Amino acid sequence: MAYKIVITKAGYNALTESDKNNYIFHSDYNTLKIISEGVITAQTVTANPTTFTLEHGRSYIPAVMAFIKYPDGYVALPRGIPRDTTDTYLGVANSRYWKVEMDATYIYFICYKGTTANYNVDIKYYIFEAPGNYSA
Amino acid sequence: MTQKIVISKPTFDAKTETDPNNLIFSSDYDSLKYYVSGYVDIDMSGAGSTETYVTHDLGYIPFFIAFMNYIPLETDYSHAPFYTASFGNWKTLDVYATTTRLYFTVKKSGSSAITWRIVYKIFRNNMGI
Numbered sequence: 570m571a572y573k574i575v576i577t578k579a580g581y582n583a584l585t586e587s588d589k590n591n592y593i594f595h596s597d598y599n600t601l602k603i604i605s606e607g608v609i610t611a612q613t614v615t616a617n618p619t620t621f622t623l624e625h626g627r628s629y630i631p632a633v634m635a636f637i638k639y640p641d642g643y644v645a646l647p648r649g650i651p652r653d654t655t656d657t658y659l660g661v662a663n664s665r666y667w668k669v670e671m672d673a674t675y676i677y678f679i680c681y682k683g684t685t686a687n688y689n690v691d692i693k694y695y696i697f698e699a700p701g702n703y704s705a
Numbered sequence: 706m707t708q709k710i711v712i713s714k715p716t717f718d719a720k721t722e723t724d725p726n727n728l729i730f731s732s733d734y735d736s737l738k739y740y741v742s743g744y745v746d747i748d749m750s751g752a753g754s755t756e757t758y759v760t761h762d763l764g765y766i767p768f769f770i771a772f773m774n775y776i777p778l779e780t781d782y783s784h785a786p787f788y789t790a791s792f793g794n795w796k797t798l799d800v801y802a803t804t805t806r807l808y809f810t811v812k813k814s815g816s817s818a819i820t821w822r823i824v825y826k827i828f829r830n831n832m833g834i
Contacts, residue, residue, distance in 0.1 A: 574712060594730070596712045602725050602734035608834050634768075636802075638834045643801035643808065644766050649786040652801045652810060693832040695768070698725035698734065 573597060602698040604631070609692040614665070614680040621678040625671070625696055632697040633676055635669045640688050669694075671701050709733060737768060738829040747811050747821040754812040761827050762805050768828040769807055771800045775819040782824070798823065802832075 576593040577583045589598065604627070612621050625631055638644045639651040647669045654664045663684040670677045678692050712729040713719040725734060740761065747755050761767060771785035775796065787798040794815035800823075801808040809823050 596729055598729070599714070600730050600736050602728070602731065602736060604725060604734060606735075608832075610834070636766075636768075636832060636834070638766075643803060644832065644834065645799065645801055646770075646786055648788070649799050649801075652799065652808065691834040693834045698728075700726070 604696045604698050606693070606695045609678070609694070611689050612678075612680075612692065613687055613689050614682050615687045616682065618679045618681050621680070621692065623676045623678070623694065624674060625676050627696070628673070629700050630671050630673050630702040632699045632701040633669060633671050633694060634697070635676075635678065635692060635694040637667050637678075637680075638691040638693075639665065640690075644693075735830070740767060740827045740829045742824070742826040744822055744824045745809060747809065747823070748818075749811065749813055749821070750818045751816045752814045754810070756808060756810045758806040758808045759825065760806050763827075763829070763831075765804055765831040766802050766834060768830040768832060769800070769802050769825060771798075771807075771809070771823055771825040773798050773821055773823045775821045778817065778819055785823070800825070 574594065574596040575583045577586050578591050578593055581591045586592065589595065609621060609623065635647060636644050641651050641653040643652040648666060650664045650666045665682055665685055665688065667678065667680040670679060676694060680690060682688065710730065710732040711719040713722050714727050714729055717727045722728060725731060740763065743759065745757055745759060747757055749755060772782045773785055773787055774780055774782050785798050785800045789796050796813040797811065798821065799810045807825055807827060811821050
């Protein structure tokens, strides 16, 4: 008999529940583990692009999630533009925006200023245990 | 000795395995902890910009993600932020977090009427920015 560790949400029976979404934890299913996280503060974007580089210390390309705080104080996802952007067409033609890329050594936070002035950002990153690429 | 809870994937030894990718769970590592999820609908009758928000009141900026579609033109869900253009018409969705709210900003050109459905998930994890 295979042993399991199962924790259900309140109101569900851990011995009989079959809907995975009603489990807080189930040892049959992998969890997304945060290997490391950090904040890169007060970085100045001065060019198109300005790239901030972080050595992630993994031996493979890790799965990464990151967020940026623009000068307007609002926090956006990768590819997101500032909330106070006034551009129209797609909102990005001459705007600030950013993206995140990874390789086997570094994470690259690539920020654009468009035709706007230099600006400062804070970046929050999470590195997960799962590989961010796939190889058979 | 530091006590741990470790559950390894099948065929790996929980007592000796060090690669976190071979573990189902390890108390050495933090994980995303749900706070709330839900959706908002935004109706647009033509070109313009609209914003709405949900209040989380966590007092810090939380980890968040969002997905969207827009009925009747696009029924598949996409990850936010979202930008698309076709035959001169464009649509965008951006999502922003503050210490109290999650904002959803949609913009579009063209005269078509659409309803954005934006599904959000907010986690308790504090970004610390």
